[in-house]
Amino acid sequence: MPVLDSVCPLDCPDTCSLSVTVDDGRLTRVDGSHRNPLTDGFICAKVRRYAERVYSPLRVLHPQRRVGAKGEGRFERIGWDEAIALIAERFRAVIAAHGAEAILPYHYGGSNGLLGDNAADARFFAHLGASELLTSLCAMPTGAAYRALYGTMPGVPPQDYALARGIILWGVNPSATSIHLVPYVRAAQVAGAFVAVVDPRRTPLARTADLHLAPRPGTDVVLALAMIDALRRRGVAAEACANGLDELTRAAAAWPVARAAAECDVPAADIERLVEAYAAASPAVVRCGWGVERNHNGGQAVRAILALPAVAGKFGVRGGGVTMSLSRAYPIRSERLQRPDLAPRPRRVLNMVQLGRLLTDQPPTPPIQALYVYNANPVAMTPDQNRILAGLAREDLFTVVHEQVMTDTARFADVLLPATTIFEQTELHRSYGHYVLQYSEPVIAPVGESLTNPQVFARLGRALGFTDPAAMAEEEALMADALDDQQLAVVRRDGAVTVRDGVIQLGTVFPSTASGRVELCPPELGPVDYRPPAGTGLVLLSPASDRTINSIFGELHTRPAVLAMHPDDAAARGLRDGQAVRVFNELGEVHVPLRLSAELRPGLVTLPKGLWRSSTLNGATSTALIPDALTDIGGGACFNDARVEVAPLSRREIKDQG
Numbered sequence: 001m002p003v004l005d006s007v008c009p010l011d012c013p014d015t016c017s018l019s020v021t022v023d024d025g026r027l028t029r030v031d032g033s034h035r036n037p038l039t040d041g042f043i044c045a046k047v048r049r050y051a052e053r054v055y056s057p058l059r060v061l062h063p064q065r066r067v068g069a070k071g072e073g074r075f076e077r078i079g080w081d082e083a084i085a086l087i088a089e090r091f092r093a094v095i096a097a098h099g100a101e102a103i104l105p106y107h108y109g110g111s112n113g114l115l116g117d118n119a120a121d122a123r124f125f126a127h128l129g130a131s132e133l134l135t136s137l138c139a140m141p142t143g144a145a146y147r148a149l150y151g152t153m154p155g156v157p158p159q160d161y162a163l164a165r166g167i168i169l170w171g172v173n174p175s176a177t178s179i180h181l182v183p184y185v186r187a188a189q190v191a192g193a194f195v196a197v198v199d200p201r202r203t204p205l206a207r208t209a210d211l212h213l214a215p216r217p218g219t220d221v222v223l224a225l226a227m228i229d230a231l232r233r234r235g236v237a238a239e240a241c242a243n244g245l246d247e248l249t250r251a252a253a254a255w256p257v258a259r260a261a262a263e264c265d266v267p268a269a270d271i272e273r274l275v276e277a278y279a280a281a282s283p284a285v286v287r288c289g290w291g292v293e294r295n296h297n298g299g300q301a302v303r304a305i306l307a308l309p310a311v312a313g314k315f316g317v318r319g320g321g322v323t324m325s326l327s328r329a330y331p332i333r334s335e336r337l338q339r340p341d342l343a344p345r346p347r348r349v350l351n352m353v354q355l356g357r358l359l360t361d362q363p364p365t366p367p368i369q370a371l372y373v374y375n376a377n378p379v380a381m382t383p384d385q386n387r388i389l390a391g392l393a394r395e396d397l398f399t400v401v402h403e404q405v406m407t408d409t410a411r412f413a414d415v416l417l418p419a420t421t422i423f424e425q426t427e428l429h430r431s432y433g434h435y436v437l438q439y440s441e442p443v444i445a446p447v448g449e450s451l452t453n454p455q456v457f458a459r460l461g462r463a464l465g466f467t468d469p470a471a472m473a474e475e476e477a478l479m480a481d482a483l484d485d486q487q488l489a490v491v492r493r494d495g496a497v498t499v500r501d502g503v504i505q506l507g508t509v510f511p512s513t514a515s516g517r518v519e520l521c522p523p524e525l526g527p528v529d530y531r532p533p534a535g536t537g538l539v540l541l542s543p544a545s546d547r548t549i550n551s552i553f554g555e556l557h558t559r560p561a562v563l564a565m566h567p568d569d570a571a572a573r574g575l576r577d578g579q580a581v582r583v584f585n586e587l588g589e590v591h592v593p594l595r596l597s598a599e600l601r602p603g604l605v606t607l608p609k610g611l612w613r614s615s616t617l618n619g620a621t622s623t624a625l626i627p628d629a630l631t632d633i634g635g636g637a638c639f640n641d642a643r644v645e646v647a648p649l650s651r652r653e654i655k656d657q658g
C-alpha cells in the first residue's frame with residue numbers, strides 16, 4: 001500500500017508533516033512523518049481520525065441548491081455549471097441593484113495553506129470590487145501589538161525552549177493547542193528551568209509548573225505592568241536598543257505589586273517570585289498565547305507582556321526573548337500573491353466579528369445582499385450566534401457556502417459547493433509555530449465533485465466575464481507568485497525546508513520597525529491603558545479543546561459538551577455535578593450538563609470552543625453568549641469577556657428537548 005507525504009493544514013501552530021496510507025485510491029491511515037524536524041513523526045489524536053472526516057456521511061459531495069427553508073438543510077443536487085451560473089446571475093443582479101460592495105466574502109482561513117486563502121479568493125473579490133473582510137476572529141490584537149513593538153522580527157522557535165532557564169507560558173495551553181512545544185518545556189524543566197504559567201485555569205502545564213498565577217481574566221495588563229515596575233525598581237538593565245522605556249516605566253509605576261495583586265486577585269508574593277525568577281534566569285523566554293487577547297483589555301495586555309524581555313534585558317542569547325506568531329517571518333511575496341492592485345477602486349472593510357449585526361439590525365450602506373462563505377464556519381465560531389442565525393435566515397440574502405462537510409453554517413446556504421480537503425489538493429504551508437515551509441500534493445482524487453478554492457474562483461471569474469488571467473489564477477500560477485523560483489523548486493523537491501535557523505533575537509535577527517529598535521510605546525497602540533472588567537455574573541471562557549480544532553472534527557463528537565464550574569460557585573447556586581443547566585445572559589442561552597472542576601478559579605465557567613450545535617441540549621453554543629464587542633487594539637473578538645448566569649434546567653425543559 002502506498003505511503004505518501006502530506007501536511008496538516010489545520011489552524012494549529014505545529015503544521016505537522018504527515019505520512020498517509022492510501023489503499024486502492026482510498027485514504028486509510030493518517031500518521032506523522034519525519035519531514036518536519038519539529039513534529040518528527042508524532043501527531044495529535046484528532047488528525048489520526050482525519051479519514052473519518054474525508055469520508056464522513058456529512059461530506060458535501062456535489063453542488064446543491066436549497067429546496068427547503070433557510071437553515072433547514074434540504075438541498076437538491078445540481079451540476080457545477082448550473083451552480084456557477086446561478087451564483088454569477090445573482091451576483092450580477094446584486095451588483096446592478098446595490099453595487100459590488102453589497103457582496104461580502106466571509107472567510108478566516110486558519111485551516112488553509114497559502115494557496116487556499118487570501119490568494120485566488122483575494123484576487124477574485126478585489127477584481128469584483130466586493131467588500132473586504134477584516135479577518136479579525138483571532139490574532140488581531142496579538143499581531144498588532146507584536147508588529148508595533150518588533151515588526152516582523154522572528155520569535156524564539158519551540159526547539160530553543162529546551163535551552164531556556166526560565167519560561168513563562170502566558171495565556172497559552174500547549175498541552176492542547178501546540179503539543180510539540182511541550183517536550184521542549186519538559187526538557188528545560190529537567191535541566192532545572194523555572195516554569196511559570198499565567199492562566200485563570202489550572203492547565204496541564206500549570207499543574208507541573210514551579211509557579212501558577214491565576215489572575216482574574218482581563219487583568220493581565222496590570223500583572224505585566226507590575227512586573228515591569230518591579231523589574232525597574234530592582235534596577236534590572238533593559239535592552240539598550242528600546243525606545244519608549246521611560247514612558248512605559250511611568251505607566252507601570254501606577255501598579256506597584258501590592259495594588260496589582262489586589263486587582264488581579266493573585267498573591268503579591270507570587271508576583272514577587274515571578275519577577276525574581278524571571279530576572280535571574282538566562283536564557284528566559286515568554287510564550288504569549290491567544291487566550292489573553294480575547295477581552296476588552298486584550299491588546300494592552302499583550303503589548304505589556306511582549307515588552308517584558310526588552311525591559312528585563314532578555315534578548316541576545318539563544319532561547320531568550322519572546323514567541324508570538326511566527327508566520328510573518330516567512331519569505332512570502334504577499335502582494336504578488338494577493339494582488340490588491342486588481343481592485344478597480346478602494347473598497348470598504350467590514351469586521352468579521354460583527355457579522356450578526358451587519359446582516360441584521362445595523363446594516364452597512366449598501367446592505368449585504370450576497371454572502372460567500374468559505375474557509376469559515378460563522379454559526380459555530382463567530383460571536384453573537386443568535387444574530388448570525390437571524391441574518392442567515394433573511395429571505396433577501398443570497399448565501400453561497402463552499403464547504404467540506406455539512407456544517408451548521410452550510411445548512412443555511414442557498415447554493416452549497418463541495419470543497420476538497422488537503423488530501424485532494426496542492427498546497428504550500430507556512431506555520432505560525434515554527435520555521436518549516438512545506439509543500440503537499442494530492443494523495444487521493446477529489447472526493448465527490450469537490451473543487452479547490454482557486455478552481456471555483458476561476459470558474460466564477462469566467463462566468464462573470466473576467467478577462468485578466470491574474471484574477472482567475474489557479475494553484476501553479478499562485479505558487480509561482482508566492483515564492484521565488486529557487487525557493488519554490490527546493491520546497492517542491494524536498495517537501496519541507498527550514499527558512500530560519502539560529503534565531504537569536506537582537507543577536508541574529510532584529511526588529512523591523514521604522515526605527516530598527518524595539519518600540520515599547522509606539523503611537524499606533526495608544527497610551528498604556530487598563531479598563532477594569534465590568535459586568536456581573538460568572539466570566540465565561542471558551543478555550544480550545546483537544547477534541548476539535550476550531551469547529552473541525554466537532555462532527556465526530558456526539559456526546560453533549562459540558563459546562564465546567566468551580567464547586568464553590570455550584571454550591572452557591574445549589575447545583576450538582578452532572579445535572580443539566582441553563583447558561584444564559586441577555587444574548588442567549590445554552591443548555592448543557594454541568595461538570596464541577598477545581599481546576600478553574602471561582603467566578604469562572606468554561607464551555608469548549610468550536611462546538612457544533614448538535615453538541616448541546618438546545619442547539620446553541622458558547623458563541624450564543626458572546627457579545628460582538630471589539631478588543632481595545634486590532635478590532636478583535638472578545639470571546640473570553642462574556643458574563644453569564646447558570647441555573648438548573650427544569651424537568652420540563654429537559655423533557656421538551658428530548
Ligand SMILES: Nc1nc2c(c(=O)[nH]1)N[C@H]1C(S)=C(S)[C@@H](COP(=O)(O)OP(=O)(O)OC[C@H]3O[C@@H](n4cnc5c(=O)[nH]c(N)nc54)[C@H](O)[C@@H]3O)O[C@H]1N2
Pocket residue numbers: 011012013110138170171172173174176177178198199200201203215216217218219220289290291292295541542543544545546547548549550609610640
Ligand atoms: N487542539 C486544538 N489546538 C488548537 C486549536 C483548537 O481549537 N484545538 N486552535 C488553534 C488556534 S486557532 C489558536 S488561535 C491557538 C490558540 O492557542 P491558545 O492560546 O493556547 O488557546 P486558548 O485556549 O485560546 O487560550 C489559552 C489559555 O488562555 C487562558 N485565558 C483565557 N482568558 C485569559 C486571560 O484573561 N488571561 C490569561 N492569562 N489567560 C487567559 C485560557 O484559560 C486558556 O487556557 O490554538 C490552536 N491550536
Ligand SMILES: Nc1nc2c(c(=O)[nH]1)N[C@H]1C(S)=C(S)[C@@H](COP(=O)(O)OP(=O)(O)OC[C@H]3O[C@@H](n4cnc5c(=O)[nH]c(N)nc54)[C@H](O)[C@@H]3O)O[C@H]1N2
Pocket residue numbers: 011107108109110111112116137138290294373374375376377378380381382402403404405407419420421452453542543544549550551552608609610622623626639
Ligand atoms: N467561543 C469561541 N469561539 C471562537 C474562539 C474562542 O476562543 N472561543 N476563537 C476563535 C479562533 S482562535 C479562531 S482561529 C476562529 C476560527 O473560526 P473559523 O475559521 O470560522 O473556524 P473553523 O472551524 O476552522 O472553520 C473553517 C471551515 O473551513 C472549512 N474548510 C477547510 N478547508 C477548506 C477549503 O480548502 N475550502 C473551503 N471552501 N473550506 C474549507 C472547514 O471545513 C471548516 O468548516 O474561531 C474563533 N471562535
Ligand code: SF4
Pocket residue numbers: 008009010012013014015016039043044045046047179549
Ligand atoms: S492539528 Fe496540530 S498537532 Fe495535530 S496534526 Fe495538525 S499540526 Fe499536528
Ligand SMILES: [Mo]
Pocket residue numbers: 011110138139290
Ligand atoms: Mo485562532
